[in-house]
Amino acid sequence: EAGVAQSPRYKIIEKRQSVAFWCNPISGHATLYWYQQILGQGPKLLIQFQNNGVVDDSQLPKDRFSAERLKGVDSTLKIQPAKLEDSAVYLCASSRDDTGANVLTFGAGSRLTVL
Amino acid sequence: AQSVTQLGSHVSVSEGALVLLRCNYSSSVPPYLFWYVHYPNQVLQLLLKYTSAATLVKGINGFEAEFKKSETSFHLTKPSAHMSDAAEYFCAVRLSGGYQKVTFGIGTKLQVIP
Numbered sequence: 001e002a003g004v005a006q007s008p009r010y011k012i013i014e015k016r017q018s019v020a021f022w023c024n025p026i027s028g029h030a031t032l033y034w035y036q037q038i039l040g041q042g043p044k045l046l047i048q049f050q051n052n053g054v055v056d057d058s059q060l061p062k063d064r065f066s067a068e069r070l071k072g073v074d075s076t077l078k079i080q081p082a083k084l085e086d087s088a089v090y091l092c093a094s095s096r097d098d099t100g101a102n103v104l105t106f107g108a109g110s111r112l113t114v115l
Numbered sequence: 116a117q118s119v120t121q122l123g124s125h126v127s128v129s130e131g132a133l134v135l136l137r138c139n140y141s142s143s144v145p146p147y148l149f150w151y152v153h154y155p156n157q158v159l160q161l162l163l164k165y166t167s168a169a170t171l172v173k174g175i176n177g178f179e180a181e182f183k184k185s186e187t188s189f190h191l192t193k194p195s196a197h198m199s200d201a202a203e204y205f206c207a208v209r210l211s212g213g214y215q216k217v218t219f220g221i222g223t224k225l226q227v228i229p
Contacts, residue, residue, distance in 0.1 A: 003158065033217070040124075042205055042219035043159075055214045091159065101147040101166040101209070104217060106159040 002026065004107035006092050012113045018080035021110045025074070025094030032069055033104065034077050035091040043091055049075065050097070079112075087114045117142040119189075119206045121220035129228050134178075134193040136223045138206030141187065148189045149207040149217070150180055154199075162204070165189060176200070201227045 005024040013019050025032050030051050035043035046065065048056040051072040060067070064083070069075040079086055089111045093104040122137040140146060148165040163174025170182045176199075180191045191204060206220040 042221045045216050045218070048216055050214065056216050099215065100211065101164050103149075103161045103164065108158050
């Protein structure tokens with residue numbers, strides 16, 4: 001099966017600019033996750049969708065970050081305005097659902113550098 | 116809330132030596148536990164998972180992990196390290212029930228010395 005697709009792979013912006021990342025999950029996967037991985041740290045969950053509804057966005061900085069998953073398929077994550085501390089790899093993952101031991105399948109990530 | 120603690124952000128072993136990567140979890144209920152691996156130039160992928168069916172879990176590439184409830188641990192081992200095992204390893208936890216998130220540890224970078 002095709003993997004999780006993410007774009008762009010790399011993005012360099014200046015602080016206060018905006019950026020958007022796109023993710024297309026594995027076909028049929030109901031749950032979609034956006035993780036932020038800062039250098040030297042583990043992935044931190046930003047937002048989790050079940051179909052097109054949000055089930056967890058407790059760690060999403062809502063004053064600058066937003067995400068949507070239209071029609072329960074692909075998703076976009078937006079940052080506006082960006083701060084220096086937003087420099088990280090943004091990982092998208094999907095799973096069949098969000099119960100039990102369902103495995104997350106990750107994309108290659110989008111590396112953001114904020115100058 | 117659930118969490119995992121990985122002891123040692125960097126581990127170095129000689130080729131052929133035992134690999135031991137430590138993970139302790141904190142959870143109010145029996146959790147599901149995972150080890151994910153990030154090989155260079157590949158995506159983060161599942162190495163193995165604990166689902167309560169058996170306490171000793173075998174994964175890909177000769178790795179295994181043992182769930183020890185009394186020690187709240189899920190350490191990852193491999194009897195003999197290979198150069199290709201050089202990667203970053205993440206322990207992760209998810210509680211049972213619906214709408215549960217997966218929480219990752221800080222990661223351990225494994226270096227294999229020839």
